[in-house]
Amino acid sequence: MTSTVFVTGATGNIGSLVVDGLLEKGVSVRALVHSEEKAQELRDRGVDVIVGEFTDESALARGLEGADRVFSLTPPNPDQVAQANAITAAANASSSHPHVVRLSVIKSNKSAPTRVSAQHGEIDAVLKESGLPVTFLKPHFFMQNTLFGGESVGDHGAIYHAMGEGKLGMIDVRDVADVAVEVLTGAGHEGKSYTLTGPESISFAQLGVQLGSALGKDVNVVGVPVDQAKSSMAEMGMPEWMIEAFAEYIVAYSNNYGDFFTDDVQNITGKTARTYKEFATDFASAFG
Template sequence: MILLTGATGRIGREVVRRFPSDLAVRILARDPGRVTGASGRAEIVQGDYSDPQSLTRALDGVRATFLVTSRIGDDDARFVRAAVAVGVRHVVKLSAAAVVDPGANDLITRWQRANEDLLRASGMEWTLLRPRSFMSNALAWADSVRAQHVVRAQYGSSPNACVDPRDVADVAVRALTEEGHAGRAYTLTGPEPITAAQQTAQLAELLGRPLRFEELGADQARAALGKRYPHDLVEALLAGAERQRAGAKARMDATVPALLGRPAGCFRVWARDHLGSFSAR
């Protein structure tokens, strides 16, 4: 039995869709009704990292699990304790590329480093997936693209080797279902660094209408992010943007094509496949 977490998020939902239908899989979700794309054989259970009993039930009989956490705090520790207690053998953990950047010391990166250390010390086998920024982050522009034909972002000329979430999901499925991935840490990027201004131009071409890119200053970005996130997370995201401006997120990695036997997906293809989100309704 393999357990999937994060099944309603950007990566987890793609893992659910790609998981082989002939393998036994259980899906843990706070709201099982939001899980989509699972095979008819999948077992979907309700649970939460803050509920130890629900974790124990979900992990019963599980040999490998895909671990996704998003709340800064102790969710990883709770999950790892429960997994060790029931004898889980292998954990595939969604982390972040920034953990290996010596210049990254923001709240989110420190949290992910601590989570990796926790897993490595657990005694279980582990695989770490360290993606660069997701191409799907561009969905944050969808409302302004539809209503105002504009993309607003910081540092429009700074490159990011962002990765298609579907590639991350394909790697996760391989790590969960194949031998040979234990003790490995995979940095996952797209095939080329791309700027927000270039993404805007590609979206405009695909939509067949002009789009304008507007550069946000630090104070404007802080105000916009502050409507969605608490202060500490806002400052972490702003620190990440500064590192991108310095070129820290432009480096490409060959892991995705090496593991999947095909090129990594590019932003143009991702945007084409999600164009409905940016089209006028």
């Protein structure tokens, strides 16, 4: 029986859903957040909140005290390796020696063709060598990333992309969170690595068909050069490192780096992973 789960990145898209799922199961949750502003809502729901940064040794030590499982999530950023390794070091130093469930990415490897996957490969290697009980969750491209194109669908009836004919086994973040909750509260997952995808691998042309079906209207799918995609991201205010990271993924995915899918979501949760059409139906209002 899981007693306390320490969740980092607890207010983000995935972390917040993991907290929700754990609370629904009656699990005691302790969460790391960056500010008091974000802390109070969690406290009101019965979460034990630690305010601090990912590299704050004192905050991590308090968060890990008595915790038997940890959901280690660090958002993409230039300091991600140091942040994630700080969590691993703190867990290893903790007397509870907790089971770490780490959110990684598909094909994480130090020599991966994208900097984000390479970062995760470095982080995963350190965690493997730590001696801690660990489970790796390696999700594919998030369906929620396509919400960036919501305004263009509403205004122009079109979704723009730079991934060519490349196919992706993209996944809804809700399915990622569901898997995380099951692993954090279940048994037999130590030493395992799960590659999390949707139920199919689709191109953006196929995505457009499913999106149009969900919205009840035609959606044009328009291919653009990578440089144009980068310019659009800059106009949206994305930082340069994030633009370059996305661009690397665009090139890789265009060459079918992501053309695969697995049954891991269904095998762990007992439910089929959501299709893109199901995702688009649920988030129809975001597409105008």
